[in-house]
Amino acid sequence: MVTVLAGIAALVFLKGSANGFSARAEPSAFEGLLAKAARRMAIPAGAREKQNPVAASKEVLDGAMEHWADHCAGCHANDGSGRGGMGEQMYPPAPDMRKAETQNRTDGELFYIIENGIRLTGMPAWGGTGPGGERASWALVRFIRHLPELTAAEKAEMEKLNPKGPEDRAQEQAEEDFLNGKSVPETASPHRH
Numbered sequence: 001m002v003t004v005l006a007g008i009a010a011l012v013f014l015k016g017s018a019n020g021f022s023a024r025a026e027p028s029a030f031e032g033l034l035a036k037a038a039r040r041m042a043i044p045a046g047a048r049e050k051q052n053p054v055a056a057s058k059e060v061l062d063g064a065m066e067h068w069a070d071h072c073a074g075c076h077a078n079d080g081s082g083r084g085g086m087g088e089q090m091y092p093p094a095p096d097m098r099k100a101e102t103q104n105r106t107d108g109e110l111f112y113i114i115e116n117g118i119r120l121t122g123m124p125a126w127g128g129t130g131p132g133g134e135r136a137s138w139a140l141v142r143f144i145r146h147l148p149e150l151t152a153a154e155k156a157e158m159e160k161l162n163p164k165g166p167e168d169r170a171q172e173q174a175e176e177d178f179l180n181g182k183s184v185p186e187t188a189s190p191h192r193h
Contacts, residue, residue, distance in 0.1 A: 027092045035092055035121075042119065043112050050108030054138040064143035065154060067136060069161035075122060078158040080147035090122035098148045110141045 027035070054060055069078055075087035080097035087094025095102055102110070114137040115127030126137065164172070177183075 031092070038120070039118060043109050047112040048106050048108045050106075050111060052107040052111070052138050052141055054135060054142060056142050060139050060142055061146055064136075064139040065146075065158060066161050067140060068143055069158040070163060071126075072140070073158065073162055078155050078162070079150055080144070087122070092121060094122065097144055102144065103148065107138075107141050107145075110144055111137055114140055 068076075073084050075084045075090070075094045076082055076097055077084035077087065082088065082094035082096045084094065097103075105113075111134075113123065115125065115134070117123045117125035127134070132139070
């Protein structure tokens with residue numbers, strides 16, 4: 001065991017001295033294996049066995065889709081690809097939630113990750129922090145299962161639900177005013193990008 005720990009320490013030292021610890025670097029295969037092993041060990045066996053108490057329905061998916069667009073898409077993207085801006089800048093990057101690595105997890109594992117986060121990644125613990133409590137997290141598990149079948153119409157709806165800054169809101173208002181025949185100030189042109 002001491003030899004293994006010494007080997008890991010040597011690899012960390014060499015990586016740090018050769019490339020630094022930039023979050024921009026692509027994780028090595030070894031780092032990927034370590035991260036996967038750590039995730040597996042971090043989830044208690046009892047959590048894996050939990051069943052989702054929230055039944056699948058259009059209402060549940062719609063509510064979870066709205067929650068995802070507002071709270072999760074910044075890292076995971078609307079489509080779950082992990083290309084949500086912040087998620088691409090993390091180390092390790094946010095995973096593609098549509099792929100087997102996520103979809104093959106049990107509902108209990110996904111729920112545990114949402115509620116408790118994953119140390120040494122960008123995934124925070126969301127348990128107990130929002131309206132709906134555990135029910136909202138279980139609904140998100142339903143939505144994660146739906147991500148591989150997300151339609152173009154659902155993605156377009158989610159774009160409307162994504163958080164917006166003042167400039168984005170002003171741009172949307174200018175476009176709406178333009179479409180409704182209202183005069184649009186030059187500084188708020190609906191065609192400015």
